[in-house]
Amino acid sequence: MKVFISADIEGTAGITVWDEARKGHAAYEEFREYMTDELVAACEGAKAAGAKEVLVKDAHSTGRNLILSKLPAYVTIVRDWSGHPDMMMFGIDDSFSAALYTGYHNKAGTDTNPLAHTLTGTVSRLLINGEVASEYTLNALCAARYGVPSVFLSGDAGMCAEAKLLVPRIGTVATSEGFGPATRSLTPKASVAAIRAGVEEALSRDLKSCLPKLADSFELVVEYTNPHEAYRVSWYPGVEHPAPRTLRFRASDFFEIQRAIRFIV
Structure with a gap:
């Protein structure tokens, strides 16, 4: 083992x-x-x-x-x-x-x-498929x-x-x-x-x-404490910027969610 x-x-x-x-x-x-x-x-x-x-x-x-x-x-x-x-x-x-x-x-x-x-201290909430993570x-x-x-x-x-x-x-x-x-x-x-x-x-x-079951697809939502942080990292490919402090990213593979977190959080 x-x-x-x-x-x-x-x-x-x-x-x-x-x-x-x-x-x-x-x-x-x-x-x-x-x-x-x-x-x-x-x-x-x-x-x-x-x-x-x-x-x-x-x-x-x-x-x-x-x-x-x-x-x-x-x-x-x-x-x-x-x-x-x-x-x-x-x-x-x-x-x-x-x-x-x-x-x-x-x-x-x-x-x-x-x-x-x-x-990090810059994140007020991070959600995966609507659940705070x-x-x-x-x-x-x-x-x-x-x-x-x-x-x-x-x-x-x-x-x-x-x-x-x-x-x-x-x-x-x-x-x-x-x-x-x-x-x-x-x-x-x-x-x-x-x-x-x-x-x-x-x-x-x-x-x-x-062993938790992985979903078929994933939505990542990151809410930042400061809108400046959200704007700065909103240029990651595929990221949406629906509100001043909020970014959204969707993927079918959880590794892509991890990769996005690596660069935007």
């Missing part, structure tokens, strides 16, 4: 303010360690469930956050950004048995995580393009609930819950234990039941 893990940070247990997620700030070093510990717990759970290979994509900000010396020897890691439209899922292919997500956060405009956003939505559909089921996610409670709307049988661990700018969170030790156990359990079930 081969397992792919996409690791973010804003859904890590305890994280509450942006300085804790941004390289160069004093608080970042502490939460970088917690991000790494949660990722390692997922790797250990995968190995206990029978995984022979684990590929990790460091999927936050610079793509260079995880503390490499803490990673098990059986793990390989993708760091930084290649420019490929798979973005946070770069490295996945149809040889993987399952995709996992650690440290994930809810979508822009939600109040379940003080750091909720979708890809999170980064997880995009990434689970990316995995589905390769026939890879999304079987586990850890992150804020709102994100866990959202994940189950797309993949009802996905295993989740809620690391925290947002209350305006505040959070109520598991301790790092409790989060690590829950993630390890949750991943092992998720990978021991019927994986195919966690």
Whole structure:
């Protein structure tokens, strides 16, 4: 069994303010360690469930956050950004048995995580076929393009609930819950234990039941916080600009949606 893990940070247990997620700030070093510990717990759970290979994509900000010396020897890691439209899922292919997500956060405009956003701060809403999408939505559909089921996610409670709307049988661990700018969170030790156990359990079930069905066609709508951003990227081929802050793009292949997002978001 081969397992792919996409690791973010804003859904890590305890994280509450942006300085804790941004390289160069004093608080970042502490939460970088917690991000790494949660990722390692997922790797250990995968190995206990029978995984022979684990590929990790460091999927936050610079793509260079995880503390490499803490990673098990059986793990390989993708760091930084290649420019490929798979973005946070770069490295996945149809040889993987399952995709996992650690440290994930809810979508822009939600109040379940003080750091909720979708890809960048310039996006107020991103919709796929009329449904407001999170980064997880995009990434689970990316995995589905390769026939890879999304079987586990850890992150804020709102994100866990959202994940189950797309993949009802996905295993989740809620690391925290947002209350305006505040959070109520598991301790790092409790989060690590829950993630390890949750991943092992998720990978021991019927994986195919966690494969979302791809639609026959897709409509991407991006609503920006600033009309200047929408105008600047409205020149991407095939993009419509129906309102000052809104762009629309349609395609039959989800990869074309990913490619558009890569250049307009």
